[in-house]
Amino acid sequence: MDGQGVDPLPVSRFMPRDVRMRGFAERADVDEVEGFLAEHARVLPAEPVPLLECTGRVLAEEVSAVVDVPGFPRSAMDGYALRGEDSFGASELDALPFRLVGEAMPGRPFVGRVGKGEAVRIMTGAPVPDGADAVVMAEVCSEDGRQVHVADAVAPQKNVGGIGEDIRSGDLVLSAGRRLRPQDAGLLSSIGVASVLCYRRPRVRLVVTGDELLPAGSLPGGSHIVDSNSVVLRGLARRDGAEILPFEILPDRPEIIRDAMATEDADVVLVSGGSSVGKEDHAPLLLTELGSLDFHGIAMRPSSPAGVGRIGDRFVFLLPGNPVSCLCAYEFFAGPTLRALGGRARAWPHRRAMLPLARKITSAIGRVDYVRVAVENGKVVPIATSGASILSSTVRAAGAVIVPRGLEGMAEGADVEVLLYDDAPIAFEGSA
Ligand code: AMP
Numbered sequence: 321m322d323g324q325g326v327d328p329l330p331v332s333r334f335m336p337r338d339v340r341m342r343g344f345a346e347r348a349d350v351d352e353v354e355g356f357l358a359e360h361a362r363v364l365p366a367e368p369v370p371l372l373e374c375t376g377r378v379l380a381e382e383v384s385a386v387v388d389v390p391g392f393p394r395s396a397m398d399g400y401a402l403r404g405e406d407s408f409g410a411s412e413l414d415a416l417p418f419r420l421v422g423e424a425m426p427g428r429p430f431v432g433r434v435g436k437g438e439a440v441r442i443m444t445g446a447p448v449p450d451g452a453d454a455v456v457m458a459e460v461c462s463e464d465g466r467q468v469h470v471a472d473a474v475a476p477q478k479n480v481g482g483i484g485e486d487i488r489s490g491d492l493v494l495s496a497g498r499r500l501r502p503q504d505a506g507l508l509s510s511i512g513v514a515s516v517l518c519y520r521r522p523r524v525r526l527v528v529t530g531d532e533l534l535p536a537g538s539l540p541g542g543s544h545i546v547d548s549n550s551v552v553l554r555g556l557a558r559r560d561g562a563e564i565l566p567f568e569i570l571p572d573r574p575e576i577i578r579d580a581m582a583t584e585d586a587d588v589v590l591v592s593g594g595s596s597v598g599k600e601d602h603a604p605l606l607l608t609e610l611g612s613l614d615f616h617g618i619a620m621r622p623s624s625p626a627g628v629g630r631i632g633d634r635f636v637f638l639l640p641g642n643p644v645s646c647l648c649a650y651e652f653f654a655g656p657t658l659r660a661l662g663g664r665a666r667a668w669p670h671r672r673a674m675l676p677l678a679r680k681i682t683s684a685i686g687r688v689d690y691v692r693v694a695v696e697n698g699k700v701v702p703i704a705t706s707g708a709s710i711l712s713s714t715v716r717a718a719g720a721v722i723v724p725r726g727l728e729g730m731a732e733g734a735d736v737e738v739l740l741y742d743d744a745p746i747a748f749e750g751s752a
């Protein structure tokens with residue numbers, strides 16, 4: 321892409337070399353990789369989704385109502401339906417008598433017409449009968465046998481929800497691109513919709529490699545460690561709307577990793593481990609064989625050995641095995657891609673807080689840093705800039721601060737934006 325010359329193929333500058341045990345000659349900038357992914361990741365096709373499963377999905381169509389809600393004039397009170405004007409003059413001292421002619425219950429309307437001086441006992445949600453135009457609340461009425469005494473006047477339309485009060489037939493109720501809330505699904509239900517078109521959720525294949533790895537749920541022992549990356553990636557990818565395909569841990573054997581990477585049922589392949597420049601790091605070369613390794617080596621800390629490429633329409637992310645690097649590379653590159661494929665905003669989904677730095681953060685110009693931070697007494701305390709293997713740094717942290725490429729660091733006292741790991745408010749914000 322930068323026309324370095326010798327290689328005749330129209331390939332990326334990261335593609336042709338075997339960099340194992342030699343290190344990266346150059347690193348791509350984070351925003352270059354982000355730009356590449358933004359350009360290539362297109363939203364997946366839509367599919368019908370049953371109403372009961374649509375919450376959280378992204379709507380791929382406009383939905384307009386074909387009915388009025390309510391479809392009948394509806395009582396907003398328990399009380400008596402009557403002609404409002406017949407109640408004029410009624411007061412506590414001078415209750416007016418009405419002839420009780422029947423009852424209207426939700427789903428069981430009064431059949432007939434309410435005439436002058438007549439009333440129908442009515443419950444909230446029941447249709448207001450023909451002839452009546454108001455409901456007087458039960459609290460100001462007293463029933464005796466066939467009569468009801470009304471001790472307050474009600475204007476016509478009082479306590480009556482008109483046809484279409486909630487939604488009118490023809491109204492646009494939801495637009496494409498909407499991430500459906502529980503109440504959106506409820507509204508769809510109320511207008512008689514049984515399923516809606518939503519963007520398909522991206523399918524993710526986890527390719528977790530490492531001869532040292534035991535499956536999640538094992539106890540670590542000897543020289544073996546337990547896989548934590550797949551557990552973290554699963555949670556992150558779910559958060560971003562992905563569907564995770566079944567997986568198992570793979571040994572560091574190129575032919576086995578090749579088969580797993582070549583999987584055709586996924587939209588995104590997340591390779592954990594074996595992605596760098598070590599002797600057992602097979603994934604980068606395999607990716608050049610199977611498709612393209614568009615980037616390998618990125619100017620960031622942690623995650624600098626990360627890579628990005630494609631096999632056909634699939635995106636392949638080479639995530640370093642070190643747990644913090646794995647998480648960080650996911651957040652920068654895989655997360656936005658998954659969200660874009662699923663029709664969500666690419667932007668990081670974290671809540672944000674602007675808070676002053678308790679201590680300076682040092683970085684280097686030309687590199688993006690992902691700094692885990694705690695929040696103490698309303699101030700941001702950096703926990704770690706390095707230590708890519710220290711997963712507990714992300715557990716102790718309240719969130720992360722990203723130091724952009726152009727900065728050498730951030731000064732003590734400066735207001736910085738924290739990307740919060742928790743999606744619900746936490747105590748330091750002073751909320752109840
Ligand atoms: P690699 O990227 O394969 O060179 O691995 C770098 C480091 O991350 C090594 O210490 C690995 O043991 C560790 N590691 C690799 N994969 C995982 C995983 N799935 N879970 C936790 N640690 C891992």
Ligand code: MG
Nearest residue numbers: 530593594641
């Ligand atoms: Mg490894």
